[in-house]
């Protein structure tokens with residue numbers, strides 16, 4: 001049962017990063033200067049994200065639900081220790097979703113309010129992406145301490161420092177990279193496609209650079225990443241493979257293979273995620289007192305059984321309808 | 337939390353009922369080719385899109401807040417009452433997919449398949465409403481576990497979900513959403529019609545929305561009565577607080593209005609109807625109704641708040657049921673008098689007020705317990721200091737969201753009134 005749940009958490013995380021993440025990336029791209037392509041870019045991003053962003057966002061909710069029903073101790077430990085970054089994340093999620101929808105559905109599309117929506121949408125996308133990274137980085141630093149008395153030790157120290165921040169930046173770069181790659185095939189406008197290619201290329205370099213930054217920043221941590229990665233071939237293998245795939249990726253971009261390119265980029269990000277998960281599995285959180293493992297902190301068997309049942313039955317509805325959604329909106333002709 | 341929920345419930349109520357109005361208009365268009373109905377469908381569709389997004393983000397906040405604010409509660413309760421939430425998650429997921437298909441699917445698929453995706457939005461929203469209320473009902477009628485030495489053992493999530501309170505609460509809540517939104521939408525279009533704006537469109541909108549609203553309003557007092565009987569059985573302290581019933585006794589009176597005086601344990605300025613409370617609670621004018629005197633005072637909910645909120649809800653429910661009956665009568669006669677339409681214009685906010693009042697009754701009436709009879713609210717609260725900031729942060733956020741949403745919907749309605757309708761958002765055309 002627990003293995004099935006871990007699988008669902010991992011799969012949801014992957015899909016959230018690949019799908020939801022690229023929606024954040026699109027928001028960040030809109031923050032960058034675009035000159036006269038601005039309006040056209042806005043239109044393409046609206047059309048690309050509009051039908052799917054709410055569904056993409058559901059993966060996060062699924063993770064939260066699995067955690068609080070299946071692993072309540074892990075859930076509450078996190079929510080207490082990372083209260084502040086979680087709040088920041090929520091703030092970003094609310095503003096991002098609202099700004100995107102409002103921009104699209106405002107009945108009177110005057111330039112002033114449109115500019116405000118776009119600006120809010122972009123800024124909150126960046127903000128949320130960085131906080132997602134900070135939270136991810138804080139899980140297993142071993143600083144979370146449920147017994148801590150001081151405000152600093154209990155609520156700030158767990159996520160403070162250069163390392164979480166570096167991971168935050170890294171995550172934002174990954175999201176921009178994904179969005180750039182996905183968007184190339186969403187438009188038939190040559191100029192815009194060129195712009196998305198350029199954004200993806202720059203983001204690609206930034207992903208590598210900020211990845212290096214993450215490794216460097218981790219040297220000040222309790223357990224440094226380079227040491228941890230070198231421990232097993234599966235761990236460093238994923239990172240090396242993800243990096244090598246960049247060559248294949250750009251060959252595919254040059255040949256204009258829309259879907260192939262997307263799949264490769266998704267595979268790269270999936271590999272990075274897998275490498276990260278392999279570092280800690282099966283522990284979800286590492287507190288000062290030791291790791292909290294999924295296996296030891298699970299809810300009673302009867303609850304897990306019901307949860308798995310709900311997820312399986314739910315999947316039987318969700319996957320076909322997601323497939324239908326994709327077929328209707330993503331397999332046809334791209335936008336003007 | 338209470339504040340986030342108070343906000344979320346309004347949007348959730350609209351979000352789970354508007355799709356039905358939209359589907360009804362859409363169906364009329366597909367059957368009769370009525371252009372007004374097409375415009376209505378698109379107008380309501382944009383409203384649904386906006387509200388769904390706001391409902392989705394405010395709901396995300398809630399799902400985190402459960403852990404952020406009530407870690408003590410969730411640590412014990414998550415495994416027990418999480419089941420409706422996991423089903424709710426599934427329903428939301430379907431809804432999110434369906435809404436994407438409906439909003440952007442015009443001209444991209446078979447018309448009836450497209451219509452069906454709109455209906456799925458409504459059905460899955462409705463289902464999620466039922467599930468989440470079942471979770472709340474569990475806090476009123478905890479079931480599905482044994483509580484031994486401060487630990488839950490023998491957890492049975494199925495029994496927890498189908499607890500003794502889920503049926504009456506869900507039924508009542510879903511009717512409440514339909515009636516509140518039906519009256520609000522119907523009232524707005526009635527006023528617009530009276531002002532002579534796009535008469536064909538507004539009359540049809542009025543009829544569609546009010547059909548749902550009036551039918552639900554007529555059924556609601558029965559559902560409410562059913563709820564009251566269940567409360568009498570499950571949570572006698574709550575019932576006593578609702579009625580300001582201090583002393584246990586037979587032939588208990590029902591009060592119209594009045595303010596309970598906790599010091600002297602009497603009801604001030606209320607009009608007593610002897611025996612009626614006994615009848616309402618137990619179908620028998622002479623039955624004994626347990627009063628607050630059977631409970632130690634530290635286990636009393638805030639009596640005044642609960643009583644006043646309950647009175648507000650019931651008063652509004654009665655008025656709305658009467659308006660609902662009138663609506664069907666006038667429709668059969670084929671003409672709605674102007675005064676009636678103005679009256680409905682005045683009733684626009686009533687349903688929403690009743691929803692908030694009803695939640696105060698259930699939630700405050702359950703105090704000092706967070707899980708009735710098992711865990712006290714003070715034991716469940718987060719240890720994180722500085723919760724006032726949390727409160728203010730979300731207050732500001734939600735108030736600005738609410739204001740923006742209202743402003744947007746206003747622009748939406750105004751644009752639709754205007755036949756030429758300045759260009760509206762892309763995608764849907």
Ligand code: HDD
Nearest residue numbers: 505509512557560561563564650653687690691694695698
């Ligand atoms: C449009 C809104 C609306 C209207 C007109 C009414 N109610 Fe209500 N009531 C609600 C909206 C509501 C609610 C917000 O939906 C509640 C809160 C929790 C719930 O399940 O429903 C509720 C709760 C609630 C409860 C508490 C249930 C519990 O704690 O388990 C009772 C006893 C009643 N109602 C009874 C009535 C009666 C006798 C009404 C007479 C007409 C009535 N309500 C009209």
Ligand code: HEM
Nearest residue numbers: 337338341342345406468471472695696699700703706713
């Ligand atoms: C949607 C409408 C709801 C509203 C307006 C609402 C409002 C409230 C109010 C007024 C209190 C009492 C605050 C006090 O007396 O100090 C409360 C308590 C609480 N409610 Fe609700 N509630 C709603 C539904 C729910 C649901 C569906 C859940 C969870 C499934 C929930 C969870 C809680 C919790 C955990 C408390 C803690 C007690 C407290 O706040 O003091 N509520 N809520």
Ligand code: HEM
Nearest residue numbers: 347348351352387388391392395396398399428461465468
């Ligand atoms: C009586 C109380 C509640 C009702 C009737 C209700 C109903 C709904 C509905 C109908 C939606 C869909 C939004 C829309 O269509 O506009 C929604 C959204 C949501 N609600 Fe609630 N809800 C309630 C309380 C809660 C609570 C306590 C939680 C926290 C666990 C919660 C979690 C969510 C989430 C996560 C979403 C977003 C899902 C999405 O993206 O569509 N809700 N709610």
